[in-house]
Amino acid sequence: MxxxxxxxxxxxxxxxxxxxxxxxxxxxxxxxxxxxxxxxxxxxxxxxxxxxxxxxxxxxxxxxxxxxxxxxxxxxxxxxxxxxxxxxxxxxxxxxxxxxxxxxxxxxxxxxxxxxxxxxxxxxxxxxxxxxxxxxxxxxxxxxxxxxxxxxxxxxxxxxxxxxxxxxxEVPKAVLDNTSPAWNQGKIHYLGARREVCEEYANQYAKDIESFLDSRAEELVPGGxxxxxxPAVPASWDPNSAYTTTTEIYLFGSCFMDMAKAGRFSEAKGHNREE
Amino acid sequence: MxxxxxxxxxxxxxxxxxxxxxxxxxxxxxxxxxxxxxxxxxxxxxxxxxxxxxxxxxxxxxxxxxxxxxxxxxxxxxxxxxxxxxxxxxxxxxxxxxxxxxxxxxxxxxxxxxxxxxxxxxxxxxxxxxxxxxxxxxxxxxxxxxxxxxxxxxxxxxxxxxxxxxxxxEVPKAVLDNTSPAWNQGKIHYLGARREVCEEYANQYAKDIESFLDSRAEELVPGGxxxxxxPAVPASWDPNSAYTTTTEIYLFGSCFMDMAKAGRFSEAKGHNREE
CATH class of the missing domain: 3.40.50.150 (Vaccinia Virus protein VP39)
Structure with missing residues (x-):
């Protein structure tokens, strides 16, 4: 069928x-x-x-x-x-x-x-x-x-x-893989992470936004x-001197890792945030 | 506006x-x-x-x-x-x-x-x-x-x-009104009720089906x-010898009235079924 x-x-x-x-x-x-x-x-x-x-x-x-x-x-x-x-x-x-x-x-x-x-x-x-x-x-x-x-x-x-x-x-696979150069140990976000981690997140975002736009392109009328x-991180953002959306992601990430260390859940689960 | x-x-x-x-x-x-x-x-x-x-x-x-x-x-x-x-x-x-x-x-x-x-x-x-x-x-x-x-x-x-x-x-107003000739005391349905009760239910149904059909007439494409x-009561139905959908309405009505008599809720509430 x-x-x-x-x-x-x-x-x-x-x-x-x-x-x-x-x-x-x-x-x-x-x-x-x-x-x-x-x-x-x-x-x-x-x-x-x-x-x-x-x-x-x-x-x-x-x-x-x-x-x-x-x-x-x-x-x-x-x-x-x-x-x-x-x-x-x-x-x-x-x-x-x-x-x-x-x-x-x-x-x-x-x-x-x-x-x-x-x-x-x-x-x-x-x-x-x-x-x-x-x-x-x-x-x-x-x-x-x-x-x-x-x-x-x-x-x-x-x-x-x-x-x-x-x-x-989805979470980029490589950031969860402890054998990958993009493994994002101890963090739930790409900010302040190594170049390889940032690239994995950027690639995933590119894939996602493409599938979003492809779908909308089919749905929209001409002239729609x-x-x-x-929400985005300002290009000139200094995390030490200004608050923005991702500040709270840092905070959550830190809490998750503390909870993982206290045995509340595995550290691997702490990594599995999608944003 | x-x-x-x-x-x-x-x-x-x-x-x-x-x-x-x-x-x-x-x-x-x-x-x-x-x-x-x-x-x-x-x-x-x-x-x-x-x-x-x-x-x-x-x-x-x-x-x-x-x-x-x-x-x-x-x-x-x-x-x-x-x-x-x-x-x-x-x-x-x-x-x-x-x-x-x-x-x-x-x-x-x-x-x-x-x-x-x-x-x-x-x-x-x-x-x-x-x-x-x-x-x-x-x-x-x-x-x-x-x-x-x-x-x-x-x-x-x-x-x-x-x-x-x-x-x-909605329940036809007159069947809830103890001053009306269509008061449907002790029942939650029109079956076996007086002509006035049946007419009130029939009028309400006519109003409802008309508003349903009017709305669909606006929504349907030509040729839709x-x-x-x-569910309906067969014209030749004998409630004493055959079971149909409304048999259970009789049963529910009887239960509601028993519960009302036992003080579980008021008899007026027992009447307020919409079917």
Whole structure:
């Protein structure tokens, strides 16, 4: 029987099947309790706030509103439980609505439809229950890895992703291999690591971003827009004098290694972070 | 600000706001434990099995495969946690694939995309985790009442619903009103009830099915198909000599009234079943 590659589940290529399944299944903490992503993502909300004027300007300058279909489809790749995602969807739909209003075309405003995507283990129940009761858009949840195809071909008008593309699909194999020159002993991240380690992470990122972009290229309509908010390390960053996202990765890595030394889990597990 | 009626949440019109919210939020039991719908829906699976040859024949006779777009969209309205729904989607997609094969057009087989719909309180997490790893279709979950619009206009090729349209959107007000001639004291169903009671239920069903069909009429493409499997009471049914779906409703009603008499809950609550 013919199976359609786009929708076949990606198989993790890490040698250990158990580890492979684990890594491919991580999602943010669900629910809305004290340890939930919903209660612990104010930093990510800040990213959306900072991006707001940039997104609005790009919609104002680049969206060709005279050649849209009757439904304008938006997707958020890596939506988690939705709190920040809904805020972003509000920004995008409102900016488009304003464009139509300013140009005197409000009667031609398309219907909006939003696809909320995250891994299959994401807490979509919390997402659906946190959707605003009154909103400008229809909504669907799409489970699966954004490193593969998720939506029908050439139907997506606006691809959005925030604080998600920094997560790799898998830990580079060589950094886990104590016989490799890229073995990243005692660390969970590439910052401050040897050149070989950095290259392994960079290669994995290149593979992942390529599969993401290839998939979106199939899904986007001609003239579609894409807004990708990706946490990154400033080129001029001095870890000794300034705080940035990766500072906390250092801190976590150090904690994991202390826990490993105390026998709470194996050091090898401590290495297996994907970011 | 303009809001799009299709995607505004329906507000239950029952007088008590608390009761209204309760009734509009019922979904089948989630998870896969001993009391879950997944473990207690073999009857509903039987309905799918019985309908299989009818669906296959209708697809064979009525689907105009020469005028389809590159994506064939199917929706299941009232999918619950997916076990039976996935079986039905397999039947539909496989029957269409076979049509293309028989007519020598297999190279033109469209991509399939399935929208799984149920109420916002449905356990979509279990649904997404029970999707077959290898399947012929892309998948999305759509939360919301199927008595309103759920999908973009004129995009749906096949609307399917099984064992769901028998659930009313609300209990008819008059059957709860002890001053009304349609008060249905001591019963949770219209079978064996007075004419006034039956009329109230019939009117509510007419309203509900109309809103369902109106919504699907907007969503379906011209030439789209619809398969609705609706449990019903045979016209010639004699409750004293034959078992059918509603026999168990009698049984439940009787149990509820016994529990009400034992003070486990008020008799009024016992009446408030929607089927």
């Amino acid at each position: 013919k199976m359609f590659q786009p929708y076949l589940c990606r198989r993790c290529s890490i040698r250990s099947p158990v580890l492979g399944r684990m890594l491919s299944r991580y999602a943010m903490n669900g629910g809305d309790g004290p340890h939930s992503y919903a209660q612990n993502s104010s930093y990510q909300k800040g990213v959306v706030d900072v991006a707001k004027p940039i997104i609005e300007e790009e919609i104002s300058r680049k969206l060709d509103i005279k050649h849209l279909s009757s439904t304008f489809r938006i997707a958020d790749f890596g939506c988690s439980t939705g709190h920040n995602s809904c805020a972003a969807m509000q920004i995008i739909t409102e900016a488009i609505r304003r464009r139509f209003e300013i140009e005197g075309l409000i009667s031609q405003l398309p219907d909006f439809y939003v696809f909320f995507n995250d891994k299959v283990t994401n807490d979509f129940n919390t997402l659906f229950n946190s959707l605003p009761r009154e909103r400008l858009y229809g909504a669907a949840g799409v489970p699966g890895s954004f490193h593969g195809r998720l939506l029908p071909k050439a139907t997506l008008d606006f691809a959005y992703s925030s604080c998600s593309l920094n997560w790799l699909s 827009l894409m807004a990708l908010l990706v | 303009k809001m799009f009626q299709p995607y505004l949440c329906r507000r239950c019109s029952i007088r008590s706001p608390v009761l209204g919210r309760m009734l509009s939020r019922y979904a089948m039991n989630g998870g896969d434990g001993p009391h879950s719908y997944a473990q207690n829906s073999s009857y509903q699976k039987g309905v799918v099995d019985v309908a299989k040859p009818i669906i296959e024949e209708e697809i064979s006779r009525k689907l105009d495969i020469k005028h389809l777009s590159s994506t064939f969209r199917i929706a299941d309205f009232g999918c619950s946690t997916g076990h039976n729904s996935c079986a039905a989607m397999q039947i539909i997609t496989e029957a269409i694939r076979r049509r293309f094969e028989i007519e020598g057009l297999i190279s033109q087989l469209p991509d399939f995309y399935v929208f799984f719909n149920d109420k916002v309180t449905n356990d979509f997490n279990t649904l997404f985790n029970s999707l077959p790893r290898e399947r012929l279709y892309g998948a999305a979950g759509v939360p919301g009442s199927f008595h309103g619009r759920l999908l973009p206009k004129a995009t749906l090729d096949f609307a399917y619903s099984s064992c769901s349209l028998n659930w009313l959107s 198909l619809m398969a609705l499997l609706v």
